[in-house]
Amino acid sequence: MNQEHSHWLKGAFRLLESVCPEDLYEEIEGDLIQRFQRDQKKLGARRARLKLLWNIIRFFRPGILFRRKFSFQFNTITMLLSYFKIMVRNMHKTMNYTLLNVLGLALGITCALTIFLYVYDELTFDRNHARYDEIYRLNGGWKSMTDGSSDAYTGVGYIVGEYFKKDFPEIDQMVRIQYWGMNIEKPGTDEQISEHTSRVEPDVFKIFSFEFIAGSDRNPLPDANSMVMTRKTAMKYFNSVDVVGKTLKSFGHDTIDWKITGVIEDYPDNTQIKMDIITKLVPPNDLQANADWFEYRYRTYFTLKPNASIRAVEDRIQFFTKPYVSDYEKEIGFTQEHSIIPFSKIHLYSHLTGENNPQASTVFIFLIIGIFILVMACINFINLATARSLKRGKEIGVRKVAGALKSQLMLQFLSETLFITILAALLSVIAVYLLLPSVNSYSGKNLTIFNNSAFWTMLGMIVLIVSLISGGYPSFVMSAFKPSETLKGTLRGSGINQRLRQALVVFQFVVSISLIAGTLIVVNHLNFLRSKELGFNKDQVLLIQRATQATKEQIVNIAGVVQASFSNKVPGMLTTGRTIINGWDKSDPQVVMDQLVVDYDYIDLYDLEILEGRGFSKDNPSDATEAFLINETALSKLGYKNAKEAIGGELWLDGDWGDGKKGRIIGVLKDFHTNGVNSPILPFSMFMHPNAMRVLSVKISSSDLPGVLAKIEEVYKTTAPNRVFVYSFLDQDFDRQYQAEDRFMTIFTFFAGVGIIIGCLGLYGLAMFMAEQRTKEIGIRKVLGATGGSILALLTSNFLKLVAISFVLATPVAYFGMEQWLSKFPYREQISPMLFVITGCAVLAITVLTVSYQAMRAATGNPVNALRAE
Amino acid sequence: MNKPFLGEFEELVLILVAGLHENAYGAAIADEIEERLGRDANLSAVHVTLYRLEDKGYIRSKLGGGTNQRGGRRKRIYTITSAGMAMLRVMKEARIDLWKMVPELKVSKI
Numbered sequence: 011m012n013q014e015h016s017h018w019l020k021g022a023f024r025l026l027e028s029v030c031p032e033d034l035y036e037e038i039e040g041d042l043i044q045r046f047q048r049d050q051k052k053l054g055a056r057r058a059r060l061k062l063l064w065n066i067i068r069f070f071r072p073g074i075l076f077r078r079k080f081s082f083q084f085n086t087i088t089m090l091l092s093y094f095k096i097m098v099r100n101m102h103k104t105m106n107y108t109l110l111n112v113l114g115l116a117l118g119i120t121c122a123l124t125i126f127l128y129v130y131d132e133l134t135f136d137r138n139h140a141r142y143d144e145i146y147r148l149n150g151g152w153k154s155m156t157d158g159s160s161d162a163y164t165g166v167g168y169i170v171g172e173y174f175k176k177d178f179p180e181i182d183q184m185v186r187i188q189y190w191g192m193n194i195e196k197p198g199t200d201e202q203i204s205e206h207t208s209r210v211e212p213d214v215f216k217i218f219s220f221e222f223i224a225g226s227d228r229n230p231l232p233d234a235n236s237m238v239m240t241r242k243t244a245m246k247y248f249n250s251v252d253v254v255g256k257t258l259k260s261f262g263h264d265t266i267d268w269k270i271t272g273v274i275e276d277y278p279d280n281t282q283i284k285m286d287i288i289t290k291l292v293p294p295n296d297l298q299a300n301a302d303w304f305e306y307r308y309r310t311y312f313t314l315k316p317n318a319s320i321r322a323v324e325d326r327i328q329f330f331t332k333p334y335v336s337d338y339e340k341e342i343g344f345t346q347e348h349s350i351i352p353f354s355k356i357h358l359y360s361h362l363t364g365e366n367n368p369q370a371s372t373v374f375i376f377l378i379i380g381i382f383i384l385v386m387a388c389i390n391f392i393n394l395a396t397a398r399s400l401k402r403g404k405e406i407g408v409r410k411v412a413g414a415l416k417s418q419l420m421l422q423f424l425s426e427t428l429f430i431t432i433l434a435a436l437l438s439v440i441a442v443y444l445l446l447p448s449v450n451s452y453s454g455k456n457l458t459i460f461n462n463s464a465f466w467t468m469l470g471m472i473v474l475i476v477s478l479i480s481g482g483y484p485s486f487v488m489s490a491f492k493p494s495e496t497l498k499g500t501l502r503g504s505g506i507n508q509r510l511r512q513a514l515v516v517f518q519f520v521v522s523i524s525l526i527a528g529t530l531i532v533v534n535h536l537n538f539l540r541s542k543e544l545g546f547n548k549d550q551v552l553l554i555q556r557a558t559q560a561t562k563e564q565i566v567n568i569a570g571v572v573q574a575s576f577s578n579k580v581p582g583m584l585t586t587g588r589t590i591i592n593g594w595d596k597s598d599p600q601v602v603m604d605q606l607v608v609d610y611d612y613i614d615l616y617d618l619e620i621l622e623g624r625g626f627s628k629d630n631p632s633d634a635t636e637a638f639l640i641n642e643t644a645l646s647k648l649g650y651k652n653a654k655e656a657i658g659g660e661l662w663l664d665g666d667w668g669d670g671k672k673g674r675i676i677g678v679l680k681d682f683h684t685n686g687v688n689s690p691i692l693p694f695s696m697f698m699h700p701n702a703m704r705v706l707s708v709k710i711s712s713s714d715l716p717g718v719l720a721k722i723e724e725v726y727k728t729t730a731p732n733r734v735f736v737y738s739f740l741d742q743d744f745d746r747q748y749q750a751e752d753r754f755m756t757i758f759t760f761f762a763g764v765g766i767i768i769g770c771l772g773l774y775g776l777a778m779f780m781a782e783q784r785t786k787e788i789g790i791r792k793v794l795g796a797t798g799g800s801i802l803a804l805l806t807s808n809f810l811k812l813v814a815i816s817f818v819l820a821t822p823v824a825y826f827g828m829e830q831w832l833s834k835f836p837y838r839e840q841i842s843p844m845l846f847v848i849t850g851c852a853v854l855a856i857t858v859l860t861v862s863y864q865a866m867r868a869a870t871g872n873p874v875n876a877l878r879a880e
Numbered sequence: 881m882n883k884p885f886l887g888e889f890e891e892l893v894l895i896l897v898a899g900l901h902e903n904a905y906g907a908a909i910a911d912e913i914e915e916r917l918g919r920d921a922n923l924s925a926v927h928v929t930l931y932r933l934e935d936k937g938y939i940r941s942k943l944g945g946g947t948n949q950r951g952g953r954r955k956r957i958y959t960i961t962s963a964g965m966a967m968l969r970v971m972k973e974a975r976i977d978l979w980k981m982v983p984e985l986k987v988s989k990i
Contacts, residue, residue, distance in 0.1 A: 034927075034931070034956075036943075036953050036954055037905070037906065037943070037953065037954065037955055037956040038906070038927060039951075039953050040907075040946065040950035040951065040953030040954065040955060041905070041906040041907035041910075041923055041927070041950070041955075042923065043949075043950050043951045043953065044907045044949055044950045045907055045910075045923060047949055048911075065922070065923050065924065068922055068923070068924040068925075069923075069924040069927075071924055071928065073924075073927075073928030073931065073932070074924065074927075074928060077931065
């Protein structure tokens with residue numbers, strides 16, 4: 011056989027041999043070669059080679075492929091047992107490597123499983139409703155005609171649903187759900203529990219799926235005082251689910267006696283429809299036709315008739331309200347905006363005001379990380395296996411000489427891989443079981459593995475895929491060893507394998523570097539958010555709902571209480587829904603600005619800074635009725651170039667505050683973060699009004715918080731009898747904002763760590779192998795006078811080169827990815843190159859540490875031992 | 881799929897097997913087709929046809945000697961069986977019969 015034949019041809023021949031019937035291959039190969047020789051003389055070496063390749067390819071045809079008699083080599087039990095025995099012996103001999111392999115795989119599988127559990131949970135949200143992909147939600151919103159600002163909400167007015175159904179023949183059913191709340195008295199006690207409830211229309215039970223365990227789903231809410239509750243709720247109030255016919259009393263606006271007409275099964279965690287107590291929705295009787303269009307309290311869902319197209323509805327949705335409200339719209343200066351979203355998409359893709367859904371991108375990022383970690387673990391395995399495969403050369407040679415078929419050898423090695431993978435998988439299951447409680451508490455989910463068929467399916471698939479990937483290539487390589495070479499001892503790893511191994515190592519490094527860089531950026535960003543100046547003082551501020559003037563007066567007398575102030579909102583609660591007229595003339599423009607209604611103590615309590623002018627003062631009685639303050643952001647909205655200009659400006663508030671307040675600007679506040687660092691600063695006007703007593707802010711300065719709190723509660727109970735003492739701390743409320751980023755950071759860091767560990771494991775294994783391979787070479791070098799240091803350098807230089815390449819590859823990838831993530835935040839810093847320098851140094855350090863341990867051992871070994879012939 | 885008659889290529893290959901005697905193997909048959917008929921015969925097509933003919937029982941095969949030209953690989957030599965011979969005879973007579981309809985290979989004028 012002509013030794014000049016290129017690699018490709020050899021490979022093609024081998025491939026043909028593997029699919030060709032055994033007894034026919036020799037003559038086919040002979041004919042091909044004969045043809046080739048003839049072509050070579052006629053057409054020259056180059057064309058002849060091409061023709062040869064073409065001829066080989068043409069042999070992949072049904073006439074040949076299907077002739078192959080699939081002889082089922084019946085590996086009897088004995089054979090399999092023998093494989094098993096050999097495998098165990100082998101594993102025992104090379105305990106270090108085996109452990110590395112199993113651990114690496116276990117780590118990878120554990121992470122992958124956890125991530126997949128989480129992703130599965132998110133992606134199967136709401137699937138407990140049978141008609142899940144038939145339901146749509148109608149969203150509402152408004153847009154200002156003067157300055158274009160807008161907002162969108164998850165609900166619409168009551169009246170909207172009615173006209174919607176009328177105007178769109180495509181709609182089959184339309185239902186509304188209104189979220190409500192009431193205080194319910196626990197039967198047999200005086201205790202009242204504050205509950206979130208829902209008021210729904212009866213068709214809700216036809217669109218969404220509820221499983222009735224008591225009562226029937228036929229007419230679940232026959233009367234206005236009927237009530238359906240979940241199993242959990244029934245147990246809470248009655249300690250039984252047999253409660254149909256019993257009554258509960260609620261206190262709110264009025265006192266109502268409810269009759270329970272049904273009990274439904276508890277809802278799973280991964281659904282957005284979480285209704286514990288359901289009552290009948292009664293149409294509001296104070297329907298002011300016009301204003302009701304711009305109200306957003308009713309969540310409206312609908313289904314389509316068969317063969318109806320949602321496109322048709324979407325196309326007309328923007329304009330359907332025009333015939334009813336366009337006059338009113340012109341009057342108030344706002345237009346009605348509507349949109350439609352399929353129910354199945356809400357959880358990951360809807361982020362309207364009031365919603366707290368995760369980002370779809372987050373879920374997908376984690377999915378990708380999970381896959382990458384698994385791939386890295388497989389790569390480790392492949393690298394180690396192919397590297398060490400040379401050691402088993404003799405065994406393979408003997409087996410082949412004794413008559414083993416290639417397929418048998420492949421079966422042997424694949425089953426070895428399968429066994430190791432199963433071992434690793436078992437470890438993973440235990441690990442996942444142990445980790446799940448912390449994962450659950452962290453993510454607020456309730457993932458389980460036991461009743462979860464999805465989990466076991468995923469496990470099975472992972473085991474299969476990992477074994478195939480990790481075992482396939484090494485098995486293929488090993489089963490192709492030539493007995494002549496292995497038994498003579500001249501077996502050398504081929505060049506391709508070396509290259510492949512290096513490529514795989516580079517891949518791992520790239521992933522690790524990206525993860526490290528990403529983590530550093532995330533941590534940096536979070537610190538930035540945390541430490542950013544908010545512009546107001548949120549420490550030790552207690553917020554109390556529904557207090558009275560008496561409460562405030564008495565609270566300030568408590569030791570430890572510095573100040574108290576009433577307002578309608580506190581920082582963090584500002585919205586965009588309000589307007590103010592920029593002048594005292596009816597024709598002056600309406601500007602969208604929120605209204606912060608306060609008392610004299612507010613500015614002081616929150617340490618707000620006044621840029622120009624002054625705050626409210628008791629010395630000027632007109633302050634209470636005619637004075638406004640605005641913040642900096644409001645300046646440009648109102649058309650003022652600077653703060654000085656704004657002083658004395660005219661503002662006119664009409665509508666809700668009854669008397670149509672006309673007043674002047676007496677001061678301009680320095681901007682503070684009205685809604686936290688992750689939202690833009692909203693403009694507002696600040697004024698005083700006696701009706702603004704919704705929230706009482708209490709500034710505390712004490713080291714005995716619980717004590718002060720107890721005293722405050724006492725005061726509340728005496729000054730606001732029959733009301734429930736509800737309170738919260740402002741800084742906790744604010745921190746909750748960063749919760750999402752906080753969690754993201756922790757989880758990201760965790761997985762970055764895992765990725766790095768897996769990478770290190772792989773590196774360690776490779777270094778170990780390499781040191782072993784070159785023992786003889788190192789021995790000789792030492793004998794010839796090389797110092798320990800130079801050998802160390804020699805061994806690590808290989809890896810360092812790879813690290814450098816990976817760094818160059820990884821940096822743009824990491825930069826781009828993190829830039830995408832950061833761009834979503836309104837306030838953020840630029841990614842500093844310093845970060846990448848640190849990453850590079852870290853990776854270098856890790857590599858050197860990992861490799862040098864092995865290199866050290868090799869370098870300091872006794873050359874005599876190394877050179878002793880085997 | 882054992883039709884009582886042979887396809888055009890199958891017939892061709894069968895005749896050559898009969899004619900080439902101890903040189904009746906894949907590459908040689910393909911060479912003959914190219915030289916005598918001037919049409920390209922792909923090696924794989926010839927091989928597959930030979931296998932099919934053997935399945936039908938018209939030829940039998942044996943591994944022969946290897947040559948240097950083939951890198952030492954042995955050839956598989958095919959010989960025609962009596963069934964094959966009979967089939968060829970049948971086909972040849974059927975064809976001659978048809979040709980009688982067009983004497984001297986000329987189309988008669990009307």
